Amino acid sequence: MSERRSYEIVAGFMPLLDSAILVAAKEKGFAAAEGIDLTLVRETSWANIRDRMAVGHFQVAHMLAPMPIAANLGLTPLAAKTIAPIALGLGGNAITVSQALWGRMAAHGAKADLDPASVGRALRSTIADRSDVTPRFAVVHPFSGHNYELRYWLAACGIDPERDLEIVYVPPPLMADALRSETIDGYCVGEPWSTAATEDGIGRIVTVKAALWRSSPEKVMGAAADWAEREPEALAALLRALCRSAQWCASPQNHRELAEILAARAFIDRPADWMLYGLSGNLDVGGGEIRHADDFFVPFAKAATFPWKSHALWFYSQMVRWGQVAHTADNAAIARETYRPDLYRGALKPLGVALPSANAKVEGALVTPTPVGSVGASLTLGPDGFFDGALFDPDRLDAYIEAQKR
Secondary structure, eight states: OOOOOOEEEEEEEOSSGGGHHHHHHHHTSHHHHTTEEEEEEEOSOHHHHHHHHHTTSOSEEEEETTHHHHHHTTOSTTOOOEEEEEEOOEEOEEEEEEHHHHHHHHHTTOOTTOOHHHHHHHHHHHHHHTTTOOOEEEESOSSSHHHHHHHHHHHHTTOOTTTTSEEEEOOGGGHHHHHHTTSOSEEEEETTTTHHHHHTTSEEEEEEHHHHEETOBOEEEEEEHHHHHHOHHHHHHHHHHHHHHHHHHHOGGGHHHHHHHHHSTTTTOSOHHHHHHHHHTEEEEETTEEEEOTTSEESSTTTTTOOOHHHHHHHHHHHHHTTSSOOOHHHHHHHHHHBOHHHHHHHHGGGTOOBOSOSOOOBTSOOOOOOBSSTTOOOOOOOOEETTOOOBOGGGHHHHHHHTOO
């Protein structure tokens, strides 16, 4: 009987709540149980993650979900072919504004209920009232869910992201500092970096990703395509470890331990209580006022780790919408093939977990694909939905892109 192979894998990550699945895979022994010596390297910016993946320092990395697509489309410096064989959960972001901007929005009817439509109307009125001042909002990277969800929200509320405000790029850990220094007026970021502003009394959470698009994608594990081709068994072992880690992270009884792990200096280096806001969905929106956000961060339920091709195509549609890439059949195919549910299925089949029967779905609709997997396995998706009631059908990509033209 041959010995089981062991694998050495180096993974880059950013200090964010949604690095939890990677971190727990290392710290709780799920990677070791699959024969993986997993080394985690904390980075300071998404640009560093991108560049170190490109030059081969990392085999895999915690990545913004659109980043592998951008790399494969040749939109980034040092672009190297990257695949996304697993997602790292749903949701996790919030939009935060300065106390000064919140005060003006409140005067126009904004309430601390996290409702994107009403808060968006208040922001639109605030901007119209102060036409001599252009608000500045930050996102973490041009090719990020944050950039696209912020723009989607603004546009759906009648605010032109290109004309009515300015969007700049700031690494997640620096967002609250930028707000404090009045360099920016608001930002969209993953936790705990909105909590950093509310705990410091300088910001107000106005809405969250889970309210803008329920059950929406956020981060993936990007893998170097050449490494994945050379080491398919190592990749499959890592996917199994991450699946088990996601299950562990999803259990509320583990949240305190997970929060304490993430709070360590090697990972997020902030108080454990900050992590618990996002893990529970009970957010301090400002001034100690707690508001619950349903499904704020979902590590495992609702096929949260499945790399849906429809997610890849929605991100691609936003790249086209905001002028980052031309829409062609070839470009759409590159985006679609970046996400690899085939590798996910192959790796996880031995675990007997429920898997969707399709690789894509209509986004914004309540759908429950027929599950496959072990006897008795079940899978429920939804509720899903964009806050403006829109649907994205990946089979009608051309029509969706045409309808979004400004």
